[in-house]
Amino acid sequence: MSATPQITQELIPSADELLPEPQAGGGRRRREWTDLLLGSWRFGRTKVGVIIVAAIVVLAIIGPWIAPHSPYVFVGPPYSAPSAHALLGTDYIGHDVLSRVLCGGRTVIGLSVVATALAMVLGVALGLIAGYSRPAVDDVIMRLLDVLLAFPSIVFVLLLVALLGHSLVLIVVAVAVTHAPRIARVARGATLEIVGRDFVHASEALGVPRRKILLGEILPNITSPLLVEFGLRLTYSIGLIAALSFLGFGLQPPSADWGLMIQENRVAIVVQPWAVAVPVILIALLTIGTNLATDGVSRALIGIDRDTGAK
Amino acid sequence: MSDYVLTVENLRVELDPSGADIDDEVTLAIHQGEVLGLVGESASGKTTAATALLDHERRGARIGGGKVVIDGKNVLSLKPGELRHLRGGVISYVPQDPSMSLNPALRIRTQLMEILEAHGFGSSQRERQDRLREMMAEVLLPGDDRFLRRYPHQLSGGQQQRVALAMAFACRPALIVLDEPTTGLDVTTQAHVLETVRSLTSTYGVAALYVTHDLAVVANLADRIAVMYAGRLVEVGPRDALFEHACHPYTRKLLEAIPDLAGEHALRGIPGRAPVPGRRPRGCFFAARCDDAQPECLIEFPPYDGPGQDHRVRCWRWREVQARPMFADLPLRITAGPSCAAEGDAVVTVRDAKVYYGTKEVLHGVDTNVCPRRCIALVGESGSGKTTLARAIAGIHPGKIEGEILFRGKPLARDARARSKEHRQQLQYIFQSPYGSLNPRKTIGQILAVPLDTFFNLSRSEMDDRMVDALELVALDGTLLNKYPDQLSGGERQRVAIARALAAKPSVLICDEVTSSLDVSVQATIIELLAKLIEEVGVGMIFVTHHLPLVRSIAQEVAVMSEGRIVEKGLVDAVLDDPQADYTKRLLADTPTI
Numbered sequence: 091m092s093a094t095p096q097i098t099q100e101l102i103p104s105a106d107e108l109l110p111e112p113q114a115g116g117g118r119r120r121r122e123w124t125d126l127l128l129g130s131w132r133f134g135r136t137k138v139g140v141i142i143v144a145a146i147v148v149l150a151i152i153g154p155w156i157a158p159h160s161p162y163v164f165v166g167p168p169y170s171a172p173s174a175h176a177l178l179g180t181d182y183i184g185h186d187v188l189s190r191v192l193c194g195g196r197t198v199i200g201l202s203v204v205a206t207a208l209a210m211v212l213g214v215a216l217g218l219i220a221g222y223s224r225p226a227v228d229d230v231i232m233r234l235l236d237v238l239l240a241f242p243s244i245v246f247v248l249l250l251v252a253l254l255g256h257s258l259v260l261i262v263v264a265v266a267v268t269h270a271p272r273i274a275r276v277a278r279g280a281t282l283e284i285v286g287r288d289f290v291h292a293s294e295a296l297g298v299p300r301r302k303i304l305l306g307e308i309l310p311n312i313t314s315p316l317l318v319e320f321g322l323r324l325t326y327s328i329g330l331i332a333a334l335s336f337l338g339f340g341l342q343p344p345s346a347d348w349g350l351m352i353q354e355n356r357v358a359i360v361v362q363p364w365a366v367a368v369p370v371i372l373i374a375l376l377t378i379g380t381n382l383a384t385d386g387v388s389r390a391l392i393g394i395d396r397d398t399g400a401k
Numbered sequence: 402m403s404d405y406v407l408t409v410e411n412l413r414v415e416l417d418p419s420g421a422d423i424d425d426e427v428t429l430a431i432h433q434g435e436v437l438g439l440v441g442e443s444a445s446g447k448t449t450a451a452t453a454l455l456d457h458e459r460r461g462a463r464i465g466g467g468k469v470v471i472d473g474k475n476v477l478s479l480k481p482g483e484l485r486h487l488r489g490g491v492i493s494y495v496p497q498d499p500s501m502s503l504n505p506a507l508r509i510r511t512q513l514m515e516i517l518e519a520h521g522f523g524s525s526q527r528e529r530q531d532r533l534r535e536m537m538a539e540v541l542l543p544g545d546d547r548f549l550r551r552y553p554h555q556l557s558g559g560q561q562q563r564v565a566l567a568m569a570f571a572c573r574p575a576l577i578v579l580d581e582p583t584t585g586l587d588v589t590t591q592a593h594v595l596e597t598v599r600s601l602t603s604t605y606g607v608a609a610l611y612v613t614h615d616l617a618v619v620a621n622l623a624d625r626i627a628v629m630y631a632g633r634l635v636e637v638g639p640r641d642a643l644f645e646h647a648c649h650p651y652t653r654k655l656l657e658a659i660p661d662l663a664g665e666h667a668l669r670g671i672p673g674r675a676p677v678p679g680r681r682p683r684g685c686f687f688a689a690r691c692d693d694a695q696p697e698c699l700i701e702f703p704p705y706d707g708p709g710q711d712h713r714v715r716c717w718r719w720r721e722v723q724a725r726p727m728f729a730d731l732p733l734r735i736t737a738g739p740s741c742a743a744e745g746d747a748v749v750t751v752r753d754a755k756v757y758y759g760t761k762e763v764l765h766g767v768d769t770n771v772c773p774r775r776c777i778a779l780v781g782e783s784g785s786g787k788t789t790l791a792r793a794i795a796g797i798h799p800g801k802i803e804g805e806i807l808f809r810g811k812p813l814a815r816d817a818r819a820r821s822k823e824h825r826q827q828l829q830y831i832f833q834s835p836y837g838s839l840n841p842r843k844t845i846g847q848i849l850a851v852p853l854d855t856f857f858n859l860s861r862s863e864m865d866d867r868m869v870d871a872l873e874l875v876a877l878d879g880t881l882l883n884k885y886p887d888q889l890s891g892g893e894r895q896r897v898a899i900a901r902a903l904a905a906k907p908s909v910l911i912c913d914e915v916t917s918s919l920d921v922s923v924q925a926t927i928i929e930l931l932a933k934l935i936e937e938v939g940v941g942m943i944f945v946t947h948h949l950p951l952v953r954s955i956a957q958e959v960a961v962m963s964e965g966r967i968v969e970k971g972l973v974d975a976v977l978d979d980p981q982a983d984y985t986k987r988l989l990a991d992t993p994t995i
Contacts, residue, residue: 295797296817307843310843
């Protein structure tokens, strides 16, 4: 099969091969995905994205401590315009909008991150297993995931919530389950490329258990595409969870939450636009920010692939 | 000097941002109808220099100076339009891999006609059609419409390369640059392509620059040979002078590292590695690996000098080197002992093995034995089934296997996972490319820990000792344990792969083309190492290779395979000196030799 000499790539020195190699004897080096993150930092979009996301996350975390009022007290008549007392005015029952904005970000960010992380664990595990199993097992797993993919995410989550009653845990799980098949597809694709490599065969010939091959040999080699996938799924999770809050399946009044705020105050958007606009802008910025950062990482990833394409 | 088709003076190519030299002070000339072989190991800058003759700059490199004169014109100062006219017209290029260089979406006819049309060859479509058929005849391909309507993927590798040759010769160029055109082809196909190149250059008086890593290939083709090392030409001379009285120590060492079919001498590798651009020393670049190096060698790179106008050498001590007979201090090869006497001695026995891919039978009843302290070579062209047999024995063949594969008389399960721990430990497989067989995300220590963890119950310190022992067996030291594979050279990586196999303390090593992705100088060191392991560790070995000359240097027995069958089997000297099977005879005849 592989009898033709594969010196081809060897004989044309690529530019990086000719560059001075990293100084020998330097002990452990940076892992490739750290290089990937550093590489992506070159792009302006990554910097903008990271700064936006960082600013919003910091705001959400320290918000409750710097909020001028408690989000649950009435500071004035409903829908009053911004004033020195309430900088962004009041909402539909007279809460301070600024305070509710400052306190309302934790849930959406926290739930999104947890849901995405859970989705990654589920999806990567399924993708790895599918990619490294006999075709029959692979087919069964992937076809089952295709069934899940057939449901639009929001419809699927609403279905689950309607069936099982609403709780935050359920929302996290439901969102994770809608993302998992998509992540599994990416993970499986990346896995398939690695399972054919000789170092995997080498471990198989030694009789290394499958679990160790999956976690020790394959997983470390597919981290880069998974990193991009994580960013992308996080973006979708934020949108989805904000939407669920808006539809009333997230936190319940009187809790402070950006999605819920949009729903509560939407009827008076003409009278008191801030109560809707600020949470909308924050959610939009958060989504755009994660998207920009992810885009930067994936650009760096493609760039890396091009440079070392021969290897 | 008007009879020179090409003269190159002090050509310099450098890396783009850093300005470090890839090639420098390259000076050579080619007569009409002459073939000059440009020989060098990987990363020596030979391809970069060759493509610079067409004023081509690879991404990340730029031509930093010098003169390339073809037909009285300096190529490097031409305007883009003139350059376009020159390329493919006066000077043409045959790239290494025809399956990459031919456009897969265009029919052969379209691609060939394109060249003729682009250079305005002939005055009418009719004339070009005639030239097209003539070209096909020149490269011994059918010129009928059915053939010309084909797409590149419908041709064999050899046919593709001949189409590329036809394209290069289409406009009757004055000079043709061939960049490793036969690498990746089987020896039989290679022989045909070389024959075509030879007849075309001599018939039409075309000058050729033949770039290759394989001295044996140019030995029969080139009139003169230029040897390149770390971006400098170190020796340029007539073929016979170079092979019989090489004046540069590097040329001599290169010749000593090349396995030859006649193979009277043992192979000797060149330790160390060539300095890369940006980290090249002040003096002679080869001094660090040279046995003849003197303090003066470290001060200044030697100028072109040598025994004659035609034979130039860049070495301070060429006179002393020239005076020494070639191959003088090289030990003779150890000739093979008796055959693996009885089947009873064998560690691995293969009886009537039929191996399948899906439902297709690819090995049709193969028998072979592996004995301790002995090496059996499986030789054949691509598709002969040699790797399939090796993988079937190693337990990593994915398809069905019929017949018996026994280890010390006990049957081996098809799949390595289904085998007993002892069986897995005793049979170790070494892969073709060390670039693929080592996990790039693991340190050498983590890689070596895998077999130790799997087969032995060791404490941490015992484990470290075993790793260092394994590395020492392959002549590497323990400081490598914390490094990643991409910090090592190809030769070092292959040693690590061998060390991983040895860490399991096996009784049989299965080596699948383990040197085919390495340079000859490195290949020789790996062969030396494997031969030593057979001797000292006492392993039995299966050595799979497509390269017949290697067989003598490592194996005592050889099995020649073709189309899934062993066509001839026996002691190495007996088979190579007096082949019985027609296939073996043909293979021997097609293998280039020095």
